[in-house]
Amino acid sequence: MTSSSDVIEEAPKANDTPYPSATLGGEQKRSIEQITLLLFITVPFLALVAAVPLAWGWGVSWLDLGLLVFFYFLGCHGITIGFHRYFTHGSFKAKRPLRIALAVMGSLAVEGPLVRWVADHRKHHKFSDAEGDPHSPWRFGETVPALMKGLWWAHIGWMFDEEQTPQDRYAPDLIKDPAIRAISRQFVYWTAVSLVLPPLIGGLVTMSWWGAFTAFFWGSLVRVALLHHVTWSINSICHAVGKRPFKSRDRSGNVWWLAVLSCGESWHNLHHADPTSARHGVMRGQIDSSARFIRIFELLGWAYDVRWPSRSRIDSRRNTPDDGSRGRKAGAEAA
Template sequence: MTIQASEARPEAAELPPSAVSATRGGEKQGAAERITLGLFIAVPFLALAAAVPVAWGWGLGWLDLTIAVVMYFVACHGITIGFHRFFTHGSFKANRPLEIALAVAGSLAIEGPLVRWVADHRKHHQFSDKEGDPHSPWRYGETLPALLKGLWWAHMGWLFDEEQTSQAKYAPDLVKDPVMRRISRLFWLWTLISMLIPPLVGGLVTLSWQGALTAFFWGSLVRVALLHHVTWSINSICHAIGERPFKSRDRSGNVWWLAVLSCGESWHNLHHADPTSARHGVLRGQIDSSARLIRWFELAGWATDARWPDAERIAARRTA
């Protein structure tokens, strides 16, 4: 797979002063910023966590939970391994059946058509946290109002931007591939399938409409909403906070408590320091289920030439 080379990045002098400051890294966050970030991050997840014990036995049971978890991680790995590490960055090579399976699994996440997703993400890497980045939380500057506005924009506001990334420019390899182009155009079908699988399974297992309804609520609606917000959190939270043990030209950070739900994507600082790496969690104790699955694909003979970072490659990117 050929990924279009990045064009020259905008020079700092071309950016507004607030944006220039926002891209330098290393600044200390004020108390107001920390409180704002904490509330922005914690409230939605606390609300979801509170909903589970409240609903247990009153519309949520083991069947619903199992369906939701299986659908979540199939779609999540479809995004992280397929849309992201394979199609966007070429972190490994896949045989055609695996390539198609990853494209379909990623589409089940309902995060947009394959070609559009890849084009947006490649543009993000070209202009990461600079003017031209589709979803930087530092888009409007560093003041508290600017940060609030930027977090909203990076999390989901950018999805409603009228200016769309050029797919011909940023994803020409996928545009030229008739199979991938067709999968991308059938996004409506994958959306329908993704939403209907849980109630179909729930209804057949319980032989009841109630089983179908609760499975639809938890396995379709809640599952998609959670996956969306986790994915969008990589754009917003992981570019606003987190540890930065690796050298990168932006503010990407590692956020450990998102690692499991994001299937390893929240080790975001290493990813921006080494975008083509097949593994993002490279330090001791960093869980990266996507990398583990890529390794299994290799052992099965479905994937080859994975770009695994060795010790020398990792050390070269350390900040100290």
């Protein structure tokens, strides 16, 4: 697996690729892909808003809660381990069955086609918090109104702009893989699977339509909405606030209270200081469940050539007091 920077430098020009698109036309505003994204962002969000009063009124069963938690962390680790650390950054190499499984798991998170996700994220790292970054919260300036507008853009607005990331330039390695390309193009199918499995399980366990309905509400809609907003918070919140113990050329910060729900992704400062590292939470007490699973995959022989950060590598990326002062002056760090 090559690194993201290698992919960007060696990729062919957009018109030279012999491979078909790996999405359903995401380069246009009203494509099937973007209409599907809009639908499955809006509906789960409305369910999330309704969750508190509904839970107060008729409660949530242990089965519903179990389905929510299981499918949440299944999709979350599919994104963090699969889409992000493996496919985007090449933090480890995976045997073919694990490679396919991670592609499917990440697709169940309903965050868009795999190839588009990876291409956008590689571009984000190339231009992080500078002109060309698809989703920097600093896009419109540093005043409070500009930052509020930028946070909205980084969190969700950027996904409905015209596609600015040429996938054949930023993710040619994935487009060349027929299985990965197929999974990416089947985004709508995997969305349906993700939403149907919880009510199917809930209905079969309870042998009732009501059990299927509540499982769909909690295990599908609320789960997807919660995962969406936690993931998008890495784009928005973690590039606006947080501690910055490591050197990076952008405004990425560590936000501790998102660590568990983001499966370790909110230790974002180290990630931008060392993007190919398989572990993001490298300091004492920093929970990083994604790194734990990668370690398990390695022990089982499913993953290999894992890029674990050495102590010397970590120390070489630490900020000096002067670095921290410059970061605060630039508005890059907030308590």
